Amino acid sequence: MAKTYEEINEKIRKGKAVVYTAEEVIDIVREKGVEKAAEEVDVVTTGTFGAMCSSGAFLNFGHSDPPIRMANIRVNGVEGYGGLAAVDTYIGATSLSETKPNYGGAHLIEDLIAGKRVDLEAWSPGTDCYVRKNIRSSFTLDEINEAYLFNPRNVYQNYSIATNTSDTTLHTYMGKLLPRMKNATYSSAGQLSPLLNDPHLDTKGMGTRIFLGGGIGYVSWQGTQFNTTIPERNGIPTGGSRTLALIGDMKQMDAKFVRGLDIYGYGTSLAIGVGIPIPILNKDIMQRAAITDDQIYSTMYDYSVTSRSRPALRQYSYAEMKRGIIEYEGHGIRTSPLSSYKGARDVAGKLKDWIEHSEFELTVPSMPLPKEGKVQPLEIR
């Protein structure tokens, strides 16, 4: 028996929707079978809370008197893009502060969401209509006009496992990798992860309403490097594949779900909690939303190889990774997750709470995401 978005929303409005997190629903499907579960369950919530470098904020500062057409912009020493209209800017998570050590766009985004006051400095050549040539001021999130995150690539569908076969420690975006394969790191939330529970994005598209950083956000496009060519195991890609571009109002966000990171030897990045609801429209969707860690595999790569195509060493399931130690050619390798599974649970739990309390309705995507996509290399010509 199939359901529609509208039927589910009707139940949400009445406070009668049956909602489980992607983790809780595993047992429901095991106990009741997929047919019965598909009838009973209306929504499954997913979550992830990890570093997503391709994130940033659009800000509009408002006009000073006399006004300025900002060309060169620094907020807490972090460069904002000066190629938009007079007082619009975009600040990326990995942009480093010129004045504050270990501080970047990601920290600035966290500070703003936490309600902190930040310093603004901007310069301009001056024009007949914008005579001011420089400005120094400060602001809080409440005092500026629009402020929204627009993240071109978030919630990677699966991601590599990293290890290091060399004799020296490596500091990478995949964390600290000890020499001679003494550890391995992974970053996906596995069975709770948004795109692993709906691997072909049957219920996602432009306009899908989501949880973003503690507020409400939307899927706005496919993410950059959207890739559908990765080989699958149990219907799930075994490495980084699909991605989403997300948008959301910073003024609704909660600093608990937004964290500026400084990855040693790499730079800054933004950890952000993202949760996406899955409407259980039919039993196939139910089946896929009940995926377990032992069915989701990822591929381990040697990060000491610096060329684009690193050698694949082996595949492991997330159930194996989460045990804390994996075996490779007779040796034990200790593992570290890089994204917070506890945070992912909090996100999925909070989204479940909103839906149960009629505070969050599902949206029908206004356009599906591409069925195909591949990643092209940049050739040096």
Next chain:
Amino acid sequence: MQGKFKLIFSEHDAQESVTYVLVKKFQIEPNILRAEMDDTGGLMVLNMIGTEENLRDAIKYLEDQNITVVKLSKHIQRDEERCFDCGSCVSVCLSRAFSIDPVTWEVNLNYEKCVACGSCLTACPAHAITLIL
């Protein structure tokens, strides 16, 4: 009784006999957790097990040898507000001071196991860990 101590040597040769004396003279069970030595001296992090009296006497003996003895306790500190339980620190700590609770998925820190090597400092992207020596 047992305790963890940091011994700072100003001369290279002083350290060689230390553990021998601790065992022979003070019936202490020493366990070297970390040692860094060069020509100008160095440091050693040592776990010592023995009676209260023997430990006290042993420390006095070490200090008489011009060795600085610092008792270590909670020298690693974690800012619980900054930590978001990502787990990046877990696999770089060879003494397994960090562990992930398999039920709650919180990252726990067992101060007793820490040997103050500092490896986790560069693994934590939230800058939640500080080492006080």
